[in-house]
Amino acid sequence: MREIQYREALREAMTEEMARDSRVFLMGEEVAEYNGAYKVSQGMLERFGPKRVVDTPISETAFSGLGVGAAMYGLRPIIEFMSWSFCLVAADQIINNAPKMLYMSGGQFGVPAVFRGNNGAGGQLGSTHSWSVESMFSSVPGLKMAIPATPYDAKGLLRTAIRDDDPVFFLESERLLGFKGPVPPPEEEYLIPFGQADIKLVGTDCTIVAMGRPIHFALQAALELAKEGIHCEVIDPRTIRPLDIDTIVASVRKTGYLVVVDQSWPFASVASEIAMQVYEQALDDLDNKIIRVNNDDVPAPYNRTLEQEMLPNAKKIYEAVRAVTYNA
Amino acid sequence: MSDSLDAAALLGMLRRMMVIRRFEERAAQSYQQANVGGFCHLYIGQEAVAVGSISALRPDDPIITAYRDHGHALARDMDPRYAMAELFGKLTGCSKGKGGSMHYFDREHHMYGGHAIVGGQCPLGIGIAFGIQYLEEDKVCVCYLGDGALNQGGFHESMNMAAVMNLPIIFALENNQYSMGTHIARGTAAADNLPAKAAAYDMRADACDGMDVQAVYNCFAKQAALVRAGEGPAFVDCQTYRYKGHSMSDPQKYRSKDEVSEQEQQDPINKLVNHLIDNHLCDQSEIDKIDKHAKDQALESVKFANDSPETGLDELFTDVYSQPYGPYKKGDLPLMLRERDPGDR
Numbered sequence: 001m002r003e004i005q006y007r008e009a010l011r012e013a014m015t016e017e018m019a020r021d022s023r024v025f026l027m028g029e030e031v032a033e034y035n036g037a038y039k040v041s042q043g044m045l046e047r048f049g050p051k052r053v054v055d056t057p058i059s060e061t062a063f064s065g066l067g068v069g070a071a072m073y074g075l076r077p078i079i080e081f082m083s084w085s086f087c088l089v090a091a092d093q094i095i096n097n098a099p100k101m102l103y104m105s106g107g108q109f110g111v112p113a114v115f116r117g118n119n120g121a122g123g124q125l126g127s128t129h130s131w132s133v134e135s136m137f138s139s140v141p142g143l144k145m146a147i148p149a150t151p152y153d154a155k156g157l158l159r160t161a162i163r164d165d166d167p168v169f170f171l172e173s174e175r176l177l178g179f180k181g182p183v184p185p186p187e188e189e190y191l192i193p194f195g196q197a198d199i200k201l202v203g204t205d206c207t208i209v210a211m212g213r214p215i216h217f218a219l220q221a222a223l224e225l226a227k228e229g230i231h232c233e234v235i236d237p238r239t240i241r242p243l244d245i246d247t248i249v250a251s252v253r254k255t256g257y258l259v260v261v262d263q264s265w266p267f268a269s270v271a272s273e274i275a276m277q278v279y280e281q282a283l284d285d286l287d288n289k290i291i292r293v294n295n296d297d298v299p300a301p302y303n304r305t306l307e308q309e310m311l312p313n314a315k316k317i318y319e320a321v322r323a324v325t326y327n328a
Numbered sequence: 329m330s331d332s333l334d335a336a337a338l339l340g341m342l343r344r345m346m347v348i349r350r351f352e353e354r355a356a357q358s359y360q361q362a363n364v365g366g367f368c369h370l371y372i373g374q375e376a377v378a379v380g381s382i383s384a385l386r387p388d389d390p391i392i393t394a395y396r397d398h399g400h401a402l403a404r405d406m407d408p409r410y411a412m413a414e415l416f417g418k419l420t421g422c423s424k425g426k427g428g429s430m431h432y433f434d435r436e437h438h439m440y441g442g443h444a445i446v447g448g449q450c451p452l453g454i455g456i457a458f459g460i461q462y463l464e465e466d467k468v469c470v471c472y473l474g475d476g477a478l479n480q481g482g483f484h485e486s487m488n489m490a491a492v493m494n495l496p497i498i499f500a501l502e503n504n505q506y507s508m509g510t511h512i513a514r515g516t517a518a519a520d521n522l523p524a525k526a527a528a529y530d531m532r533a534d535a536c537d538g539m540d541v542q543a544v545y546n547c548f549a550k551q552a553a554l555v556r557a558g559e560g561p562a563f564v565d566c567q568t569y570r571y572k573g574h575s576m577s578d579p580q581k582y583r584s585k586d587e588v589s590e591q592e593q594q595d596p597i598n599k600l601v602n603h604l605i606d607n608h609l610c611d612q613s614e615i616d617k618i619d620k621h622a623k624d625q626a627l628e629s630v631k632f633a634n635d636s637p638e639t640g641l642d643e644l645f646t647d648v649y650s651q652p653y654g655p656y657k658k659g660d661l662p663l664m665l666r667e668r669d670p671g672d673r
C-alpha cells in the first residue's frame with residue numbers, strides 16, 4: 001500500500017468529502033491563499049475556489065460561531081483552528097453553542113460541524129500554545145471527539161467526522177503532520193466508525209491505552225519491553241467520545257494490568273476517566289492498581305529539557321509498565 | 329408616521345403586539361405563582377421592535393436573538409400555547425421544556441433561537457447569513473442584540489466579518505438603555521454616537537424609534553431591501569425601553585419610577601391604537617376585539633401549559649446527539665412541529 005503523510009491524509013479526507021457533498025466547506029486562518037499554515041489545505045483553494053475554502057481574520061469567536069450558525073442552517077462546515085490552543089477565546093461558541101444547541105432546541109437544530117486543528121505540546125511554544133484540550137472538552141455532553149495517531153486513522157476518522165450530524169472536535173498533532181503511513185488509494189473509500197478502538201499491538205502481559213501522538217511512544221516502549229519478555233497490548237481508542245471502553249476492558253481481563261497514557265494534565269483527565277471506568281467494570285480482573293502517564297501537572301515550559309520532561313514519553317511508559325507488572 | 333401601510337397590515341401588527349403584551353403579563357403572573365422557573369426576561373415595552381422588524385421581513389428570512397426572546401417567537405406567529413408550555417418546562421413547549429424562557433426555537437418559522445450568553449448569537453447570526461450567501465438565496469438574516477452586547481467581543485468580531493464578507497445580515501440593536509442595571513452611558517463608549525460602531529467596520533448604520541412600530545417597519549423594510557440588493561450588512565439602532573425589570577427578580581434600583589412612567593407615555597401599542605382611531609382606520613370595538621382575543625390566547629396558553637402532562641424522565645437522554653450512542657436516544661420533534669408538519673424528518 002502507498003504511504004502518505006498525516007497532513008496529506010487529512011487533506012484527502014477533506015477533498016474527497018468536499019467533492020462528494022457541496023454543503024461541505026473549509027474555513028479558518030490561512031487555509032486558502034496561504035495554502036494552510038501547516039500545509040494541510042495545500043491546493044484546496046485552487047481546486048474548490050474561495051467560496052468553499054475560506055480565509056478568515058484572526059477572529060476565533062466569530063468564525064467558529066459562524067460555523068455553528070452555518071451548520072444550524074444546513075451546511076457542513078469544517079472549521080480549522082491553526083492550533084486548538086487558539087480555540088480558548090471561542091469557548092462560548094464551541095462548548096456552549098455547538099454541543100448544546102440540539103438539546104436546548106428540543107431536537108430542532110443540530111450542529112453538524114467539524115472543528116479541527118493541532119493539539120498538544122512538543123514544539124517549545126510555551127504554555128499558551130501548548131494545550132492538549134482532550135480532558136478539558138471531553139467532559140461536555142453533545143460533542144464527539146476524535147484523536148487520530150496515524151495517517152490511516154486521520155483520513156478514515158475525518159471522513160466520518162464530516163458526515164456526522166453532531167459537532168466533532170477533531171484533535172490532530174502538529175508533531176505528526178509529516179509522519180508517513182500506509183493509506184489506501186483514493187478510489188478505495190473507507191470510513192472508520194466512531195467508538196471503535198484499534199488494537200495497535202496485540203499482547204498478553206500488560207495493556208497500554210494511549211491516544212494521539214503518545215501512541216507512538218507506547219509502541220516504542222512496547223518494543224523495548226518485548227525484548228525483556230513483557231508483551232504489551234497497545235490500544236488506541238481513536239475517539240474519546242464515544243469511548244470504546246469494551247475493547248479496553250476486554251484487554252484488561254486478558255492481561256490483568258493497565259497503563260493509561262494521556263498527553264493532557266492528570267487532574268480529572270481522560271486517563272483518570274478510563275482508569276475509573278476500568279475499575280468499575282473489571283476491578284476483580286486487575287492484578288495491580290492502574291498507573292496513569294500524563295503531562296506533569298504544571299504549565300508547559302519553554303525550556304526544551306523541561307518540556308520533554310513534562311510530556312509523556314516512551315521512557316515514562318516503559319517505567320510505568322515495569323512498575324505496574326512487578327508482581328506478575 | 330408613514331402611511332405606506334394599509335389598515336389590514338397595521339391591524340396585523342397591533343394584533344401581534346397585543347398578543348406579546350398579554351402573553352408577557354400572564355408569564356409574569358405564572359412566574360409569581362412559581363409555575364415558571366429560572367430567569368424570565370419580559371418583552372413588555374419593546375413589542376414594536378420585534379413586530380415592526382419581523383413584519384418587514386419575508387416569512388422565511390431567518391431571525392436569531394438573545395435571551396429576551398418571547399416577543400420574537402410570538403411575532404413570528406409561534407402559537408402562544410407552545411411558548412407558555414416552554415416556560416412551564418413541559419414537553420409540549422417549543423423546545424420540549426429543555427431550553428426554557430431564554431431558549432425559544434422555532435424551525436418552521438425560521439427562528440434560530442434565543443441565546444442566553446450576551447452577544448453569543450452574533451457569530452451564529454453571521455453563520456446563518458453565510459449560509460444564505462453560500463446557497464445563493466434571496467434572504468436576509470436579522471440578528472437581534474441588546475445594548476449590553478455592544479461591549480462583547482463576539483459582536484465586534486461578527487460586525488467585522490459581516491463587513492469583510494459582505495454578508496446578508498442586519499444587526500438589530502434593541503437599545504433599551506440598560507444592560508441589566510447598568511445604563512448604556514456607564515458601560516459603552518460613544519453611547520451617544522452608536523453609528524460610530526458601524527462606521528468602525530465600514531458598515532451602513534440606521535436608526536429608528538423603537539416605540540413606533542411603523543417607524544421600525546419602514547426602517548427594516550428599507551434596510552432589508554438594501555441587503556437583498558447586495559448592498560451589504562447593516563446595523564440598526566432601535567431606541568426602545570423595557571417597562572419591567574431586567575428579569576423577574578430585578579428590584580430596579582438603578583432607575584426612577586418617574587423615568588419608567590415617562591417612558592410608558594410612549595407606549596407602542598397605545599401609539600398605534602391612537603393612530604388607527606385618529607385616522608379612522610378602525611373603531612374602538614375592533615381594537616377591543618383584538619385585545620380580547622389576545623387576552624384569551626394568553627389565558628388559553630396558561631391552561632394548555634398547566635394541563636400538559638409532566639415530562640417523563642426518559643427525555644433526559646434524548647436530543648443530546650443526532651446520531652445517538654450508548655445511553656443517548658433519538659428524540660421526537662416538539663409537538664409544535666409535529667402538529668404543523670406531520671411526517672417531517
